[in-house]
Amino acid sequence: MTEPVIVRVNVNGVEYARRVEPRLLLSDFLRNDLGLTGTHVGCEHGVCGACTVLVNGDSVRSCLLLAIQLDGAKVETVEGLGTAQALHSVQKAFHEHHALQCGFCTPGMLMTTIDLLRKSPLANDEDIREGLSGNLCRCTGYQNIVRAVRQAADQLNTLATDEAIS
């Protein structure tokens, strides 16, 4: 068997070097090796979306990647978004619209939303629902999540328009 090898990963701007077994999932690496338990592990086969993080700017399922594959990569997790004192605008929108109950799916919802906002104008609620369709929530019925993402998208679009005008 391949001996554990050292991977170097940048997570939320911090460089980490850890010795990993080839079969170690990125989700377990983040939680168990780095102690970043904000990334939640649900189904472990890419269906629920709870473990979604960004790798080199793209949303991915961290349960479907191996830590060993990420040598040199840049990873963003929910811990990199904001703090309890200074919430990220998307977190703030989720807070204001009560877009979570138990919170298990929330980190994945947030990271998916970040990627959606970067790649799509989310012009209507159908785009938001389509964009979030890979993230399961068993509490909210999704209505408030859609409202929160709507607010975040509108804020971003207003910001972009203001910048274009100025």
Place this chain on the structure above:
Amino acid sequence: MKPPPFDYLAADCVEAAVQALAGAGGDGKLIAGGQSLMPMLNFRLLRPSILIDINRIPDLAYIRDDGNEICIGPLARHRMLETSDVIARQFPVLHEAMGYVAHLAIRNRGTIGGSLSHADPAAELPMMSLLLDACLVVQSLSGRRTITARDFFLGALTTALEEGDMLVEVRLPKLPKGTGWAFEEVARRSGDFALASVAVIIGSDGDRISDLRIGMMGIGETPMRALDAERILTGQRYSEATVTAAVEAIRAAVEPNTDLHASAEYRRHLVGVLAQQALARAWARLREATQ
């Protein structure tokens, strides 16, 4: 729910990947996007002795216009196909189909080479490769060869790839300008595997149907061409009667399965409805383009 132990090699060139695959004697697995392979490893449905990672091989993620064909590298991600201007221009039907492939996070990672090699009977890319008469270039220690999509899909998750083969390029012959097209799919939720799907490309010779291809999936162990229906329609004027006859031929030809998501009977009905809609839409687009 964790993968079994395996050796790991990040190959730096196709030759090294193929060499390692041959060396593993049938126990090795190539990993590209891993969006189908990783769930199988997590479920321990597979226990490869070695995982050969091709993600670090340079220059395998491309979409290139080669004159008569569009050539696609095996590491081209679904998202790359979805957002490619070349694909949108040359194969609008493929562009449309890409929007139905799973979810953004999966499309960010999943690759065309992986999807075709995995050959899920309800995945869009195998069906599209069949519809678009793709040639699949395969490399092994004994060199390169080409397999047509028609000869590639042998059964559910079973392809003509042999031990030691790596899919290294997908070639799609260009379609005549103004070709009509349509893609129709029904899934339980957006991004889920299809219950059934039909795609059509269509041309005309005067007011008669020509160059018709109908691709279907979710109705058997592999994606299929509706050859009987194509024969019924080709050379005819487009009419409700001929379309109805073609739809009946499709329903008679398919052998869908009953599973958790839908009964065989429902799928048989559905594939006919989708075929009818796809034919109508493709014909309308063709008329629009040729007017």
